[in-house]
Amino acid sequence: MSQHNKPTPLSGFPELLPAQRNAELAVIDHLRRSFELHGFSSLETRIVEPLDRLAKGGEIDKEIYVLRRLQADDEASDSGLGLHFDLTVPFARYVQENAGKLEFPFRRYQIQKAWRGERPQEGRFREFTQADVDIVAKDELPFHYDVEVARVMAEALAGLPLPAMSLQTNSRRLIEGFYRGLGAADPQRLIAITDKLDKVPADAIKRQLVEEAGLDDTRAQQCLRLAQIRTPDTSFVERVRSLGVEHELLDQGLTELAAVLDGCAGIRSDGFRVEANLRIARGLDYYTGTVFEIYMEGYESLGSVGGGGRYDSLVSDGATTYPGVGISFGISRSMVPLLQRGVLTGSRSVPSAVLVALADEASRATSDAVAQQLRARGIPTEVAAAPQKYGRQIRYAERRGIPFVWFPATDAATDQVKDIRSGDQTDADRASWQPPAEDLHPRAVSMHVKEEQP
């Protein structure tokens, strides 16, 4: 390729360097292990869906990438296929298509890319990876699954080597019941207005509630008070009760939200919080009950890095409906800004934990044999490319972040292994030596994460 047309990055299509990719892989591996620990099956769906299934007349429609063959006839404008813009729509289709072959309740996780033709910004991309967990049942989905899906994602997030996450949750039943108890005519409209509380000042919200939703001053004030309730435990119940509004739906919402908070109570840590946040509403789309949003502490300006909730009628084939509940976590959205700011990276650019030094060409077989013995025990190992001076070979390892250099025995001495970070070099047995567990594979290292306890 000529240097005169050096390729430039494509905005919105992030690509990572090897060390960064290792950090992303460490996060994906952790999520996968967490989801599977809870018994969720992995699913991969095709990247395209029929356009009539993707496009629903909403805002998202104009962001759909359409598939078209380069040499397609002028007559045929496009293939009628578009790239999926999330993982929920393809999953819904998959459930419907395979309903006869799946066991319900069906619990799956899905870690895949999605595409949106948006104007890129920090944390917003045209191509991005997300991790979704959902549970779908037939006809009825008991509420305890809302708690389960929250707990699965909470546990997965709590162990992530990223800045502290907070899972904020609310119940649309709770707020709708509250608004109905107030005697409001159009609860959906109120939800849309109070949802903006993060961006718009409280008195402006109140003015809108009065002028646009026709509430009187007292009721508007009540709505504001509700939206400002935010607690790390079930104490929100008392605070809502103290507002003095009564409604059957409100009672149900309070009970359910309290169950979610209780269910996640044991998962809180320095790196993870759960909160009831009664202003969370998540637009007006298909959510019907519990709703979630995930925020990354110190990076609230990115907006939510994940979200989800219960959808009672996303999937339906007429006779049967398949209610579900799920949460998605934006891997690209949360990680790429951290990687770009340099506060997160991989511990090394290669998988290798060990570089076996090469004394001279004649002893290559010896070095290869050492490497094979280490690999046989699961230790990622590479052999030095050329018998350069040992200083060069050590530097080769150092540049790549390989923590250990192995010096095969010479006539006079035994095998030795050197930790090039400390400089310590000790005798070692190629048949039993083990690196520390945290050095075995590349890790994601973040300036925000506290040192792990020894």
Next chain:
RNA sequence: GUGGGUGUAGCUCAGCUGGUAGAGCGCUGCGUUGUGGUCGCAGAUGUCGCGGGUUCAAGUCCCGUCACUCACCCCA
């Protein structure tokens, strides 16, 4: 889609009222001939995003274009 900003070495950037490019970091080599990192010395690297215009002369001024970027919108 609407509006602003910025394009100079691998990276971060400097370059005044126009006079044909610089720093730091990184990189390569040597000091140190089989043990890196520190230090010292030496060295390499650019069609100044692209196209056009003004001018004796353009990185610098003007127009266009492309790319990147920020905000709005929306969201993972």
